[in-house]
Amino acid sequence: MNKSKVKSTSKINTRMMEALEKALFLSVSENTAACYHLQSGGSRTRAKLCLDASNALMLNEKMALSLSCCVELLHNASLVHDDLQDNDAERRGRASVWSRFGKDIALCAGDLMLSKAYGALSDIDEINKLPALLRCVSDSVSKTIEGQCKDIHQQCKSLSDFELIAAEKSGPLLQLSLALPLIAANYESEVERASEAIRQFAIAYQIADDMNDWRADLANGQLNIVNLLARESDHSQAIELAKTRAQYLLKRCELELKELPANCGASAIEACQQLFKAVCRSQNE
Amino acid sequence: MNKSKVKSTSKINTRMMEALEKALFLSVSENTAACYHLQSGGSRTRAKLCLDASNALMLNEKMALSLSCCVELLHNASLVHDDLQDNDAERRGRASVWSRFGKDIALCAGDLMLSKAYGALSDIDEINKLPALLRCVSDSVSKTIEGQCKDIHQQCKSLSDFELIAAEKSGPLLQLSLALPLIAANYESEVERASEAIRQFAIAYQIADDMNDWRADLANGQLNIVNLLARESDHSQAIELAKTRAQYLLKRCELELKELPANCGASAIEACQQLFKAVCRSQNE
Numbered sequence: 001m002n003k004s005k006v007k008s009t010s011k012i013n014t015r016m017m018e019a020l021e022k023a024l025f026l027s028v029s030e031n032t033a034a035c036y037h038l039q040s041g042g043s044r045t046r047a048k049l050c051l052d053a054s055n056a057l058m059l060n061e062k063m064a065l066s067l068s069c070c071v072e073l074l075h076n077a078s079l080v081h082d083d084l085q086d087n088d089a090e091r092r093g094r095a096s097v098w099s100r101f102g103k104d105i106a107l108c109a110g111d112l113m114l115s116k117a118y119g120a121l122s123d124i125d126e127i128n129k130l131p132a133l134l135r136c137v138s139d140s141v142s143k144t145i146e147g148q149c150k151d152i153h154q155q156c157k158s159l160s161d162f163e164l165i166a167a168e169k170s171g172p173l174l175q176l177s178l179a180l181p182l183i184a185a186n187y188e189s190e191v192e193r194a195s196e197a198i199r200q201f202a203i204a205y206q207i208a209d210d211m212n213d214w215r216a217d218l219a220n221g222q223l224n225i226v227n228l229l230a231r232e233s234d235h236s237q238a239i240e241l242a243k244t245r246a247q248y249l250l251k252r253c254e255l256e257l258k259e260l261p262a263n264c265g266a267s268a269i270e271a272c273q274q275l276f277k278a279v280c281r282s283q284n285e
Numbered sequence: 286m287n288k289s290k291v292k293s294t295s296k297i298n299t300r301m302m303e304a305l306e307k308a309l310f311l312s313v314s315e316n317t318a319a320c321y322h323l324q325s326g327g328s329r330t331r332a333k334l335c336l337d338a339s340n341a342l343m344l345n346e347k348m349a350l351s352l353s354c355c356v357e358l359l360h361n362a363s364l365v366h367d368d369l370q371d372n373d374a375e376r377r378g379r380a381s382v383w384s385r386f387g388k389d390i391a392l393c394a395g396d397l398m399l400s401k402a403y404g405a406l407s408d409i410d411e412i413n414k415l416p417a418l419l420r421c422v423s424d425s426v427s428k429t430i431e432g433q434c435k436d437i438h439q440q441c442k443s444l445s446d447f448e449l450i451a452a453e454k455s456g457p458l459l460q461l462s463l464a465l466p467l468i469a470a471n472y473e474s475e476v477e478r479a480s481e482a483i484r485q486f487a488i489a490y491q492i493a494d495d496m497n498d499w500r501a502d503l504a505n506g507q508l509n510i511v512n513l514l515a516r517e518s519d520h521s522q523a524i525e526l527a528k529t530r531a532q533y534l535l536k537r538c539e540l541e542l543k544e545l546p547a548n549c550g551a552s553a554i555e556a557c558q559q560l561f562k563a564v565c566r567s568q569n570e
Contacts, residue, residue, distance in 0.1 A: 030431055081396065085389045104370045105434060107392065111366065111399060112430045118403040119423030122416045130415045131407045138404030145397045146315055149390060 016061070020047055023069045027116045033101045033109035037080055040092040047072040049177035049267050056264040057185035062125060067180040069120040070137065074173050077113035078144065080106055085148075114141070124184075132183050136191070140172035140179075147172070151223070159245070162225050166206035171199045178265060187261055194265065197256035201272060204249040207242050208279050214239075243279055250276045301346070305332055308354045312401045318386045318394035322365055325377040332357040334462035334552050341549040342470035347410060352465040354405040355422065359458050362398035363429065365391055370433075399426070409469075417468050421476070425457035425464075432457070436508070444530070447510050451491035456484045463550060472546055479550065482541035486557060489534040492527050493564050499524075528564055535561045 028034035047068040054064035082088070083096040084106050090096055098106035121133055147168025156162050178194040210217065210225045214235070217224035229238035254272045257265035313319035332353040339349035367373070368381040369391050375381055383391035406418055432453025441447050463479040495502065495510045499520070502509035514523035539557045542550035 030427065031434070033434075081392055085392060107366055107370060108430045108434050111362075111396070112427060114396060114399055115403075115423055115426040115430075118400075118419060119427075122419035122423065124416075127412055127416060130419075131409075131412060134403060134407035134415075134419075138400055138407065141400040142315065142397060142404075145393045145400075149316070149318075149393050 016051055016064075017044070017048075019061075019065055020044070020051065020068055020072070023065055023120075024072060027069065027073065027120060028109075028112055031109055031112050033097050033105045034076075034080075034112050036100065037076060037091075037097050037109060037113075040094060042076070042079075042092060044072060045271070046075050046174065046177045049271070050181060052267040053178050053181040053264040054184070056262045056266065057181050057187070058262070059181060059184050060125070062123065063184055064181070066120050066123045067133075067184060070117045071173070071176045071180065073113045073117035073120060074137070074141065074176065077110045077117065078173060080110040080113065082148075084110070126184065129184050132188065133180055136179055136183055137176065140176050143168055143172040144170075156223055156228070159225070159229065162206075162223070162228060163203045165223075166203045166225075167199045170206065171195075171202035174198050174202055178260070178268065181264060182260075185261075185264075190260055193256055194260055197253045197260075197265070198268065200249040200253035200256070201268070201275070204246040204253070204275060204279070207246040207249075208275060208282075211239055211242055211246075211279070211282055239282075243282065246279045247276060250279070301336055301349070302329070302333075304346075304350055305329070305336065305353055305357070308350055308405075309357060312354065312358065312405060313394075313397055316394055316397050318382050318390045319361075319365075319397050321385065322361060322376075322382050322394060322398075325379060327361070327364075327377060329357060330556070331360050331459060331462045334556075335466060337552040338463050338466040338549040339469070341547045341551065342466050342472070343547070344466060344469050345410070347408065348469055349466070351405050351408045352418075352469060355402045356458065356461045356465065358398045358402035358405060359422070359426065359461065362395045362402065363458060365395040365398065367433075369395070411469065414469050417473065418465060421464055421468055422461065425461050428453055428457040429455075441508055441513070444510070444514065447491075447508070447513060448488045450508075451488045451510075452484045455491065456480075456487035459483050459487055463545070463553065466549065467545075470546075470549075475545055478541055479545055482538045482545075482550065483553065485534040485538035485541070486553070486560070489531040489538070489560060489564070492531040492534075493560060493567075496524060496527055496531075496564070496567055524567075528567065531564045532561060535564070 024038055025035060028038065050068040050071050051064055054067060079091065080097045083091055084098045084103055088096055089099040096106075097109055101109070118134070118137065121130060121137070124130065147165055147170075150165050151169055156165055175195040175198040178198060179191045182188065182190050182194055207225055214224050214226035218227050226235065226238045226242050229241050233241070250272050254269055257269045257272065309323055310320060313323065335353040335356050336349055339352060364376065365382045368376055369383045369388060373381055374384040381391075382394055386394070403419070403422065406415060406422070409415065432450055432455075435450050436454055441450055460480040460483040463483060464476045467473065467475050467479055492510055499509050499511035503512050511520065511523045511527050514526050518526070535557050539554055542554045542557065
């Protein structure tokens with residue numbers, strides 16, 4: 001299975017993506033390590049989902065860029081700190097920030113991006129949306145950190161523990177890509193539906209990841225759903241079970257996303273369908 | 286010299302301080318490590334300066350508490366991450382967060398407090414002040430991180446390098462205690478004066494600290510202004526020079542603070558005067 005094929009086919013024009021890149025780099029321009037990290041690319045999936053949803057919901061460009069910058073900076077802050085915690089020396093095919101600049105500088109670079117994510121919200125015109133946007137970002141970061149702490153302690157003994165950790169660790173930041181545009185477009189009542197859908201996606205994504213990495217994770221003693229399920233059966237059965245679960249979650253996710261206003265979950269639906277196909281393909285490898 | 290004597294004689298009533306403590310703990314209640322850190326106390330100097338300034342400027346209680354919570358959470362986030370970077374196993378007479386809970390959890394606890402500092406601003410009633418408040422916090426955190434990165438690289442060869450690092454590292458977060466209430470009270474034009482004053486204070490505070498610790502810092506190879514100045518003279522002359530510089534900075538600081546509206550720098554002036562006395566006393570020890 002090649003997860004790199006799972007990309008949203010964005011309808012955003014080049015100009016918007018260039019504006020986003022410019023805003024991202026401008027916000028951390030004084031920090032060499034943060035710039036180095038952003039230069040390494042990444043798919044900008046979260047920013048694209050957020051820009052697409054913002055466009056669908058007819059938000060103005062300034063708002064769309066601020067929200068997208070916010071979600072992308074949060075995601076990258078979490079990657080820099082994750083690499084530090086996991087001692088991962090590589091990210092996107094080159095040295096991770098801590099491995100290139102040292103652990104102290106990596107800590108600072110992550111802090112800066114986390115802080116600048118909030119700073120990005122100070123630019124928006126519609127000030128009356130700010131409190132709800134701030135609250136949503138703050139709640140999501142808190143949930144992510146709670147998930148991260150649980151992951152550190154690895155209090156994971158069952159499929160439901162695993163799903164809770166996966167959902168808490170990567171769900172909340174991913175949810176922001178839809179939640180923030182919905183809030184800004186006065187659809188606060190739809191945030192829960194969008195977040196529940198993305199929660200399913202986040203779990204399915206982690207399962208797909210684990211189906212890919214179970215051998216390496218087994219060797220390194222890392223938490224992996226396939227190895228967890230294999231304790232009570234064998235690996236081929238465990239993979240089959242994991243696959244079925246991922247497919248179920250992705251179908252549920254797609255159904256929820258289709259209910260969102262102005263078809264603002266269109267890019268997320270595409271990402272869902274592509275991950276579904278990738279999970280199906282993995283059978284034959 | 287006993288720096289612990291340098292405290293602001295706050296005029297804040299017990300009820301406000303209790304409300305602040307409650308708000309601080311409530312904001313991180315789900316995170317054991319962050320609660321542990323806050324329980325260790327600390328002088329809450331920044332929160333008190335902020336509450337005093339807010340009262341002087343007639344801000345409502347909700348605003349005063351949100352701003353004070355914000356500055357205190359930022360300060361404590363920086364302490365938790367500083368201890369991690371400096372490998373300091375003790376803080377306020379007991380195990381530092383990383384030493385008690387491990388480095389990964391300490392990283393998360395600092396991230397949480399940094400994020401919650403922004404979250405605290407979502408509570409304020411006067412929404413039109415939010416963009417400027419957000420911008421001010423974001424700028425201050427960025428400057429602090431820049432100072433911290435310079436400190437890590439120790440690019441410090443002269444008194445002016447030292448003062449720049451000291452000012453950048455501890456100045457910006459301390460400045461917020463006055464800057465945020467001034468912004469909230471529509472005195473944005475006074476923020477620069479207040480920040481310049483607190484910048485002098487931050488440098489003087491670092492010099493006083495170094496006068497206290499030069500022997501230990503010499504043994505550990507830590508940056509210390511006394512040892513830096515002693516390279517071109519001897520230690521007794523270096524201490525005298527450092528003292529004169531601190532006294533000059535504190536006098537300048539006091540003069541600037543006296544110009545602030547509604548006497549909102551009163552607590553900061555007291556802190557200034559007490560540090561001045563402590564620096565003078567150090568001559569006879």
